[in-house]
Amino acid sequence: MSTNIEDILYAQRKYFNSGATLxxxxxxxxxxxxxxxxxxxxxxxxxxxxxxxxxxxxxxxxCETGLVLSEISYMAKHxxxxxxxxxxxxxxxxxxxxxxxxxxxYGCTLIMSPWNYPFxxxxxxxxxxxxxxxxxIVKPSAYSPASSRIIExxxxxxxxxxxxxxxxxxxxxxxxxxxxxFDLIFxxxxxxxxxEVLRHAAENLTPSxxxxxxxxxxxxxxxxxxxxxxxxxxFAKFLNCGxxxxxxxxxxxxxxxxxxxxxxxxxxxxxxxxxxxxxxxxYGKIINKKHFDRLTGLINKDKVVYGGxxxxxALKIAPxxxxxxxxxxxxxxxxxxxxxxxxxxxxxxxxIYADLADKPKPLALYIFAEDRKxxxxxxxxxxxxxxxxxxxxxxLATSEMGFGGVGESGMGAYHGKVGFDTFSHNKSIxxxxxxxxxxxxxxxxxxxxxxxxxxxxxx
Numbered sequence: 282m283s284t285n286i287e288d289i290l291y292a293q294r295k296y297f298n299s300g301a302t303l304x305x306x307x308x309x310x311x312x313x314x315x316x317x318x319x320x321x322x323x324x325x326x327x328x329x330x331x332x333x334x335x336x337x338x339x340x341x342x343x344c345e346t347g348l349v350l351s352e353i354s355y356m357a358k359h360x361x362x363x364x365x366x367x368x369x370x371x372x373x374x375x376x377x378x379x380x381x382x383x384x385x386x387y388g389c390t391l392i393m394s395p396w397n398y399p400f401x402x403x404x405x406x407x408x409x410x411x412x413x414x415x416x417x418i419v420k421p422s423a424y425s426p427a428s429s430r431i432i433e434x435x436x437x438x439x440x441x442x443x444x445x446x447x448x449x450x451x452x453x454x455x456x457x458x459x460x461x462x463f464d465l466i467f468x469x470x471x472x473x474x475x476x477e478v479l480r481h482a483a484e485n486l487t488p489s490x491x492x493x494x495x496x497x498x499x500x501x502x503x504x505x506x507x508x509x510x511x512x513x514x515x516f517a518k519f520l521n522c523g524x525x526x527x528x529x530x531x532x533x534x535x536x537x538x539x540x541x542x543x544x545x546x547x548x549x550x551x552x553x554x555x556x557x558x559x560x561x562x563x564y565g566k567i568i569n570k571k572h573f574d575r576l577t578g579l580i581n582k583d584k585v586v587y588g589g590x591x592x593x594x595a596l597k598i599a600p601x602x603x604x605x606x607x608x609x610x611x612x613x614x615x616x617x618x619x620x621x622x623x624x625x626x627x628x629x630x631x632x633i634y635a636d637l638a639d640k641p642k643p644l645a646l647y648i649f650a651e652d653r654k655x656x657x658x659x660x661x662x663x664x665x666x667x668x669x670x671x672x673x674x675x676x677l678a679t680s681e682m683g684f685g686g687v688g689e690s691g692m693g694a695y696h697g698k699v700g701f702d703t704f705s706h707n708k709s710i711x712x713x714x715x716x717x718x719x720x721x722x723x724x725x726x727x728x729x730x731x732x733x734x735x736x737x738x739x740x
Contacts, residue, residue, distance in 0.1 A: 472690075493690050499647040
C-alpha cells in the first residue's frame with residue numbers, strides 16, 4: 282500500500298508542478314463539480330452517517346452535508362477575491378517600487394479526518410485546500426467505514442486522482458502516509474494522535490494544522506436564563522450522542538442556581554429525546570464497543586441524577602447527568618466525548634480562573650449569563666479556541682469566522698477566508714522599477730550627505 286501511496290503523491294506533485302491547479306477558474310469548476318456530486322449522493326451520504334453513527338437524516342444534513350455545501354458555495358463565491366495579489370504600502374526607502382502579497386498554494390497536502398463527523402471534517406478542509414490551489418490526499422477514518430466508502434466514491438467521481446485522491450484503511454495506511462513528505466498536513470482527531478502526526482511532520486519540517494479536542498467547560502452564571510440555557514445545552518451536548526469535539530464537556534454552575542439548572546436539564550432531555558431515549562430512532566449511538574466501554578467506565582452510578590441507562594447491543598448510552606462531581610472523579614480525568622454531563626459548582630470566578638489556568642487550553646468555552654460585564658471578563662481572562670455566549674457548538678457553523686484550537690486543543694484554523702489562508706503561503710514581493718536607481722545604497726559610503734538623507738527619510 283505504501284508503494285501505491287508513493288505513486289499517488291508522485292503523480293500529484295508532478296501535476297501540481299505543471300501549474301494545472303493554479304488558475305482560479307479551475308478551482309471554481311472543481312468546487313462546483315464537487316457540489317453537484319454531493320447533491321447527487323446526498324441520500325447515500327445520509328445513509329452512511331446513519332449506519333456509522335445512528336444519525337437521523339435531518340441531523341446528518343444540517344450537521345454535515347449542509348455545512349459542506351454552504352462552505353463550497355461560500356468559497357466559490359469569494360475565491361477570486363481571496364486569490365488576488367494585495368498591494369501594500371512601500372516605504373520611501375524603496376522608492377520607486379510596488380510591494381504586494383501574493384497568495385500561493387502550499388502544494389501537495391494531506392488531510393486526515395476523524396470518525397465523529399466523518400463527512401464534514403473530511404470534505405470541509407478539502408474545500409479550502411482546493412480553493413487555495415492545492416492537490417490533496419484525503420484519509421478518512423477506518424472507524425466510520427460506511428462514510429469512508431461514500432467519500433471514496435465521491436472523490437473518485439469528482440476529481441482526477443492527480444488532483445485529489447482518497448486513501449482508505451487503518452493504522453498501516455496512516456503510518457505510510459505520514460512517512461511521506463507533504464507540503465502541509467491537516468489533521469483532525471485526538472491529542473494523542475495529533476502529537477504523533479506532529480512528530481512525523483517535524484522530520485520533514487512540514488507545516489501542520491492540528492484540530493484537536495479537550496475538556497470544554499460550560500459556565501452557568503447566576504444571571505443566566507436557566508430554562509433557555511438548559512434547552513440549548515441539551516441540544517449541544519447530546520448532538521451526535523455527545524461525540525462532538527466542541528461539545529460542552531462539563532458544567533461549571535454557580536452554586537445558587539445549580540438545583541434549578543439540573544431540574545431544567547431533566548425536563549429538556551425528556552422534551553427533546555423522550556422518556557426512553559434508547560428507543561428514540563433519532564438518537565445516535567456510540568461509534569464502537571471500545572468507546573462504549575470507555576464511556577460506561579466514566580459513569581459513577583452513585584452520582585447519576587438522571588439517565589445512566591445503556592444498551593450494549595445497540596451501543597447506546599442514554600443522556601446522563603451526574604451531580605456533586607469534583608475534579609478528582611474519573612469523568613473529569615479525560616475528554617468525555619459522549620452523552621455524560623458532569624455538573625460542578627462554583628461560588629467565585631477567581632476559583633474558575635485559577636482552575637482553568639492550570640488545565641490544558643480547551644477547544645471551546647461557553648458561558649450562559651445576562652451579566653455583560655462578567656461575560657467580557659470571562660472571554661478576556663480564559664484562553665480557549667472559540668465558543669459562544671448564551672449558546673453552544675453553533676459558532677463553528679459559519680464561513681465568516683475561523684475555527685480552531687489553541688495550545689493543547691490545536692493549532693491553526695479553517696473555514697472561509699481563514700481556511701483559504703491556512704492552505705496558502707503569502708509571498709511577500711517587492712517590484713522595483715528600473716527607470717531610476719538611487720546611488721545612496723552602493724559602496725563606497727563616503728558622502729556624508731547620504732547619512733543625513735537616511736535620517737530624514739527614516740524619521
